[in-house]
Amino acid sequence: xxxxxxxxxxxxxxxxxxxxxxxxxxxxxxxxxxxxxxxxxxxxxxxxxxxxxxxxxxxxxxxxxxxxxxxxxxxxxxxxxxxxxxxxxxxxxxxxxxxxxxxxxxxxxxxxxxxxxxxxxxxxxxxxxxxxxxxxxxxxxxxxxxxxxxxxxxxxxxxxxxxxxxxxxxxxxxxxxxxxxxxxxxxxxxxxxxxxxxxxxxxxxxxxxxxxxxxxxxxxxxxxxxxxxxxxxxxxxxxxxxxxxxxxxxxxxxxxxxxxxxxxxxxxxxxxxxxxxxxxxxxxxxxxxxxxxxxxxxxxxxxxxxxxxx
Numbered sequence: 015x016x017x018x019x020x021x022x023x024x025x026x027x028x029x030x031x032x033x034x035x036x037x038x039x040x041x042x043x044x045x046x047x048x049x050x051x052x053x054x055x056x057x058x059x060x061x062x063x064x065x066x067x068x069x070x071x072x073x074x075x076x077x078x079x080x081x082x083x084x085x086x087x088x089x090x091x092x093x094x095x096x097x098x099x100x101x102x103x104x105x106x107x108x109x110x111x112x113x114x115x116x117x118x119x120x121x122x123x124x125x126x127x128x129x130x131x132x133x134x135x136x137x138x139x140x141x142x143x144x145x146x147x148x149x150x151x152x153x154x155x156x157x158x159x160x161x162x163x164x165x166x167x168x169x170x171x172x173x174x175x176x177x178x179x180x181x182x183x184x185x186x187x188x189x190x191x192x193x194x195x196x197x198x199x200x201x202x203x204x205x206x207x208x209x210x211x212x213x214x215x216x217x218x219x220x221x222x223x224x225x226x227x228x229x230x231x232x233x234x235x236x237x238x239x240x241x242x243x244x245x246x247x248x249x250x251x252x253x254x255x256x257x258x259x260x261x262x263x264x265x266x267x268x269x270x271x272x273x274x275x276x277x278x279x280x281x282x283x284x285x286x287x288x289x290x291x292x293x294x295x296x297x298x299x300x301x302x303x304x305x306x307x308x309x310x311x312x313x314x315x316x317x318x319x320x321x322x323x324x
């Protein structure tokens with residue numbers, strides 16, 4: 015592992031080893047500016063370019079040297095999007111999984127894998143149940159159960175050139191040695207990943223036209239959630255103190271109350287059969303801080319359109 019790869023990992027490992035609550039991803043004492051700075055440093059190290067200040071996409075060869083400049087393009091106009099969207103109705107979302115217990119802070123890996131599973135189903139119409147354990151064990155930065163960032167999960171998948179299925183590499187709830195699975199063909203792969211603008215309308219438009227994405231949020235309001243649309247006060251769910259990653263699978267509106275539909279990784283007995291409805295429109299619990307998604311495309315097919323059921 016060369017210095018161009020090691021440095022961003024070491025930079026973030028100082029964060030990951032902190033003691034965090036179950037399912038968390040970031041320590042609460044980090045400010046948004048500090049975490050954003052680390053993320054940008056990571057992207058610069060891997061020769062990525064900025065499509066716009068708020069829309070950053072990983073591009074180029076994985077082993078390329080770091081660039082000396084960043085390119086910024088004018089902000090693109092917002093897309094139109096339907097009033098409601100629920101990818102579960104299209105059969106594009108896999109069953110809710112359970113990261114189990116306090117010992118393994120693996121939400122970041124569960125969310126990233128769920129994102130890839132959904133996009134593979136949407137774009138290829140091929141259901142996939144992929145290995146979360148492989149992401150934990152083979153983490154590019156070696157964080158495993160210590161809590162991590164979703165972009166490390168995607169980098170791991172790129173480095174391994176795909177992911178094995180869950181049956182071949184099942185979840186154990188603890189970090190183990192990375193298995194050599196050369197005898198298995200990857201069950202799914204990605205072309206890259208990208209961050210999205212921190213704007214709820216643009217996030218909704220992307221979900222409706224491309225598929226589910228991962229989001230990082232403050233889990234304070236989730237701890238005692240049972241059902242309904244959660245609308246916590248800022249003082250009870252600080253948007254600058256995000257500590258959990260989950261999959262955003264859709265959005266809706268009930269009598270003027272807009273909400274997000276979020277797939278969690280705490281089992282089907284939690285919340286609404288494993289799902290969480292969070293108020294949409296005021297950056298509740300910091301949901302706009304780090305919207306990130308894998309890039310899964312049908313190679314050679316241009317203008318492939320997908321439609322999210324209302």
